[in-house]
Amino acid sequence: MREKTCLYKYEQYGNIRIAWTDDLDGGGSSFGRSFVPVTRHLFGKTGRAFEFCAGPGFIGFYLLAEGLCDSLCLSDVNPEAVALMEHTVAINGLGSRVSVYLSDGLKTIPESEKWDLVVSNPPHFFSESHQDHLNDLRRVDSQWHVHEEFYANVGRHLNKGASILFQENYMGSSEDTFAEMLRKNGLVLVDSLMMDTDRHRDNNKFFMWVKERGDGLWWRSDETRTVRVVASEILSGGRMSLQPGKYQVILVNDTDDEWGIFMTKAWDEKGAGRMEGPVQIRISGIGPGTSGKGSPVLLNPGRYFITHDRLTGCFATLDIEAG
Ligand SMILES: C[S@@+](CC[C@H](N)C(=O)[O-])C[C@H]1O[C@@H](n2cnc3c(N)ncnc32)[C@H](O)[C@@H]1O
Known part of the structure; x- marks a missing residue:
């Protein structure tokens, strides 16, 4: 030894x-x-x-x-x-x-x-x-x-x-x-x-x-719910609170611009070091006055950032509260 x-x-x-x-x-x-x-x-x-x-x-x-x-x-x-x-x-x-x-x-x-x-x-x-x-x-x-x-x-x-x-x-x-x-x-x-x-x-x-x-555990439910993300509300820094679960995210583009959204799970309160994985949602290229659906995704408790497709930085947060 x-x-x-x-x-x-x-x-x-x-x-x-x-x-x-x-x-x-x-x-x-x-x-x-x-x-x-x-x-x-x-x-x-x-x-x-x-x-x-x-x-x-x-x-x-x-x-x-x-x-x-x-x-x-x-x-x-x-x-x-x-x-x-x-x-x-x-x-x-x-x-x-x-x-x-x-x-x-x-x-x-x-x-x-x-x-x-x-x-x-x-x-x-x-x-x-x-x-x-x-x-x-x-x-x-x-x-x-x-x-x-x-x-x-x-x-x-x-x-x-x-x-x-x-x-x-x-x-x-x-x-x-x-x-x-x-x-x-x-x-x-x-x-x-x-x-x-x-x-x-x-x-x-x-x-x-x-x-x-x-x-x-809350996430045994297979039911998919829908969350509508309105483009103009993202731009003005809107917030949403949802129960944990499986969601289909729909982007409603009520602006005059072509839009996409991109979601990442927040790593900490300041948004540093984001975790990316299956929670990521991307909906791209939605023209003015149209809406587009992302594929269903399981959202666990935590904070998510919703970001404009072609810009950087966080525009809105989606908080999933513990069930
Ligand atoms: C990737 S190394 C990780 C070692 C350490 N946890 C680290 O992160 O540095 C995998 C470890 O698994 C152990 N291991 C392999 N087969 C095993 C088994 N059947 N039961 C228990 N340990 C095992 C190896 O001896 C080795 O120490």
Whole structure:
């Protein structure tokens, strides 16, 4: 152990000194940092968080250092990653707040472990061959078995209202890749989010926010409602408040100009760092006195900007209130 720890690098994050090595870092030290603003934005402070496929545990330790969870559970299939995380726990005196498990998937996680939030940056790339997975645990998920087994078994560890937030990569998968795994295990994709950060302009990563179906969730309704966005009201900075749900947005162009609208979900109150994903609506090229329909879109609670097609800046906001 002494020889190994000599090879460790250290990152000081808040009041936690995180041990890591290049060959166990799966991106947590760079794009994994985006879990902090996303978690803060979506959930605020949670109780017990679990980082699945944790490697050095960057994401979990970031959340703990930021005060975004009270306590932490970490696991990985690689004994070297587990040793690394145990070392971080020891040198920071975190033994009473952090549990670390060596586990293939969730197989050896005790039944008593219950979580309010699960985060993960799991292996992102499919391969037919299990040997490929064993050769590259960080990148390869053969036949998606790591994801399959996780989604099939996570339910028994979730507290009521718990959320799962995975960072995936459009180079290796999309929301559709995991849709059937979620459906057959009683889970639902609440939202899919992309973000730009100042540190890393890497547009391949996306977050999947998943919850248990029927856990007091408003978005079970399949009914599509209609919202009419009037062009002149957008120009004058109008506001609308709606209940969460599935909407078809219709642009009514009552101006003398050719119009389009473009909606993005607001990232924060100032509109900085907008998240773009399936919530995006574009209706373009509507002539004076006409109206056009965007395709139905699921709007989760939050604030959306409505922007004129050919201009920049926010003209109106659409607030979707929690149901
Ligand atoms: C992309 S890396 C992420 C590591 C770390 N979370 C980060 O962000 O830097 C994927 C991690 O999944 C782990 N892993 C792969 N297969 C696993 C399995 N069946 N069960 C648990 N962990 C697994 C690997 O050992 C690796 O640490």
